[in-house]
Amino acid sequence: MYSYGGTILRINLTDGSIYRHPTEEHLAQAFLGGRGLNVKRLWDELPAHTDGLSPENILVFGAGPLVGTLFPGGARFNVSAMSPQTGILGDSNAGGFFGPELKFAGYDQLIIQGRSDHPVYLWIKDDVVELRGARSLWGQDVWDTTLAIQQELGDPDIQVATIGQGAENGVRFAGVFVNLNRPAARTGMGTVMASKNLKAVAVRGTGLIPVADVTRFSEIIEQLDEAIYNHPEYEIRCRLGTTKLIKALDSIGGLPTRHFQSGRFKEADAVSGEAIEELYKIKSKACFACTIPCSRFLVVDDPRFPGLRLEGPEYEPLAGFTARVGNGDLALALKCIDLANRYGVDAIALSEVISWAMECYERGLLSREEADGLDLTWGNGETILALIHKVAHREGFGDFLADGVKRAAERLGKGSEEIAMHGKGLEVFQADVRSIKAYGLGNAVASRGADHLRSEPWFEFSNDPEEGIRRYGIPETAFRLEYKGKGLVVKHFEEMAAIADATGVCKNTYNNMEVLDWEGTAELLRAATGWDITGEEVQRIGERIVNLERLFIAREGITRQDDTLPKRFLEEPLPEGSGPSTGSVLELEPMLDEYYRARGWDVQSGLPKKEKLEELGLD
C-alpha cells in the first residue's frame, strides 16, 4: 500500500500478546488514517457505554498517509479512545516527530487493549515489539521519562510518547506528550493510558515509505512549499507561531479575560507572542519536515524560575495562563506552561478549572477555606502555581478540580455550573466565541466536546463578502460577528479538519492557510496512494468521518440538546470594554438549524438521517 506503513499493530496488555495484521485498504480508502481510521476502530470495537478507565477501553494511535513524507508539516498523529473526561469520543492530536517514526517502523495504527498488572512501556523497533518494565519510570514527569527511555535504549533518536504524573494520579484531563513539549492533551487520553499501566510508547523506525508516483508527488510538494513561502502570513507565523493571536484577539475583543468576563486584556502586550520573541526567544523550531518553523525555543532568564527552558508555547496555553486567569506576568505564565507539560496535563482544561475557581471566589461561591486557604484573587501567581501542583497530584482542593470543570461545578453547586465553561464536558478554548460566531458554532457541535480544532473556520476573519458569495452564496459568512451562513462554513471547515487529521497534516497550513483545496488534495493523494480519487471523494471522506463521529457520540446519548455552550456566551452580551465586539452574544439556535440542514441531519434531534448515512456507506 503506497504511502502507508502497511501494518496495524495490536497489543493486549492483559496477557502481553502482540498481534499484527495488514492495514485494510478498503478502510483506508473510506477513512484514510489517523483520526478517521481511529474512530472507525472505536466504532467497530468498543461496546456502547464503555467506561473510559476500564480495561475494556481501547487506546488507538494512528498516523495517516501523508505522515513522514515531505508534506510540510506531515508530522501528526491522533490518539483516540473512549474519554474518561467527557464519556464520549476521546481524541487528540500532536505534531513533532513521533508520527513519522511510527510510519517508518511500518505501522499506520497501534491498538492497545486490556490492562497490564504492573507499569510497562512499549518499545517498537521496526518489526521488534517488546513490553518493558516501567516501575522506575512511574512517578517521573514527561521530560525525565522521555530522556530516561532514550538513555535506557541507547538512542537519542527514539521517539517517545509518554504520560506524566497527572495521568498516573488520575487527573481526568491528562494527555499523551511527545518531544517533551508537544501535547495530545485534550479529552484525557493520557488518563486512559495510565489506567492501562502503560507509561510510554517508544518507537524507532528505519523503513522507507514508497509513494505511487514519486516524481508527481515531489512536484506537488514543491508547489506547496512555494505557496507557503509566498503566503502573506508566512513571516509572522515563522516569528510568532500561534502566539500572534494574543494581540490579534485583544484588538477585536476576543480574549478570555478573567474567565470570559471581558474580551480585552489590559496587559495583553506584556504577555504577547511579540514580548516572548523579544525577551526569551532563542530560535524558531519546527515539526517534522515543516517549512514553517512556528514553534520557538525559549530560555527564560528570571531568578524566580531558575533554568526555565521550554519549546513553544502555542497561543492556547499562553492565553490560558495570562488573560484567562488574569495574570500579566509573562515569565510566570511560561513557568505554568512548563509545569503543565512536565506533569502532562491539558493546559486548556487546567486554565479553565483555575479561572473558574477564581470567578467562584470573586462571586462568593467559594471560600478561601474550601480552597486550602489559597487567595484566589485574579492573577495571584503563587496561587496559580500551587493549584497546578495540587491538581497534578490530586491534593486537597486540587483533587476537587482534577476531574474537570463540569464535575467540579456539579459538586460545588450554588449556580457555579452556569459559569463552568465547557461543552459536553470539555473545557472551552481561549477565545470568546461571542466575538467569533463560526467558532462558537464549531465548538457547540464538535464531536469531542467544545473545541476549535474540529473546524478552525478562519474564513469569518476574511472580511471578503465577494468570496463569501462565491463559496457559500452568503456575503455575511465573511464577517466574524454575523451568524448567517455559518452553518455552511462550519460544515466545510469540519470536513477540511477531518481530512487534515486523517492524512496527518497540520491545520495551520491545511485549514488556516488553505494551501490545498479538495481537488489539490485529491491530486496529491493520487500521487501518494495510486488510488483513482477525486476532489469530491476527498470531501466525502471528510463528511464520512464527521458523520461516524456523530454516530459514535449519539450512541452515548448525545443529541441536539447537548450541542450547546455556557449560558454566558448565549445570553450575556460581551461587556463594555470588549472593543468592537462589545454587546455581542452568540446566536446559536439559528446557526444550529442551518448547520443540521447543511449536514443532512434531523433538525430536531441533531442526528444523521438514514439517507445521509446510506449515501456515505455508514448504514
Next chain:
Amino acid sequence: MKRILVNEDVCSGCRACEVACVAWHDGRFGTATARIRVTKIEPLGVDHPHVCGLCRRAPCVAACPTEALYRDETTGAVLLRPDDCIGCSACVDACPFGMAALHPETGLALICDLCGGDPACVKRCATGAIVYDYAGARAREKREKQAVKLSEETLEQQRKNDV
C-alpha cells in the same frame, strides 16, 4: 568548490534535509538512509545538521580497500562505484565526522554525493541553516556581523559620551 555550509543557529530541527536526501536518492520517504544528519538535543533546544566534510585528503577514500570510492573533480564529492564496494565499512570507521554509513538495504557505502552539484537537502531547507556555497562565504558573513556589532557598540558609546 562549493560545499554545504551550516548555520545551526537558525536550524529549526525539522529534519526535512534528511527526508529530501532520502527522497532524491531512494525515491521513497524516511530518514534511515540520509547522507545528512541532524543531531537534536531537545532539552537544550540544540539542532545541528552534520554534513560531509568533502575532505581534500579524504580518509574514507584512503581507507577503501577496493578503490570503490573516488573524488568527483567537478563537485569535490566522494562518489561510489557500487560494483566495486564490498560493504566492509572501512570508510565508516575512517570518517572523522561520523558522516559515512552503510545503506541498510544494499549494505554499500552511503556518503553525500552532493546530488551531482545541486543538493536536494539545501533546496528543501526553509530557514537557511544549510546553504550550498563556497567555503568562506559564511566567514565573510560572520566578519560583517562582527563589524556591524563593533560599529553599533562604538555608536552606543558615542551616544553615551554625548549624553
